[in-house]
Amino acid sequence: MPLAFRALIAAFAWLLLAAPARAAITDPEMDCAAYLKNSAAGHRQPKAHQASHDVEARIRAFCAANPKMKAIDAEMTITGD
Incomplete structure (x- = not known):
């Protein structure tokens, strides 16, 4: 199997695993x-909630670039929901 194809499959699998985690805006x-x-004023989450923390970090980065956008829309953009 070509390396590029394996990378694509890995990226798709990561998206499937990351999508359910929500920031709950x-x-x-x-x-x-x-x-x-x-x-x-955020708080550090335990390892069990690391996926949620990663999604929140991506939403914060997206929001920093788009401060006038609705936070709920930013969350939907990041999570694909």
């Missing part, structure tokens, strides 16, 4: 700037 009207402000 509950306020649909919160923009990314407010989300970043609220998460600045």
Whole structure:
């Protein structure tokens, strides 16, 4: 099997595993700037919640680049939901 094909399969498998983890943004009207402000006081999660922490880190990075976007839309963009 070619290396590029194996890499594609690995990336797809990672997406399937990462997608269920959610940041659980509950306020649909919160923009990314407010989300970043609220998460600045963030807390360290135990290893059992590492996937959720990784998704939250990706959402924070996305929100930093798009501060006027709704946080819930940023979450859906990152998780693919």
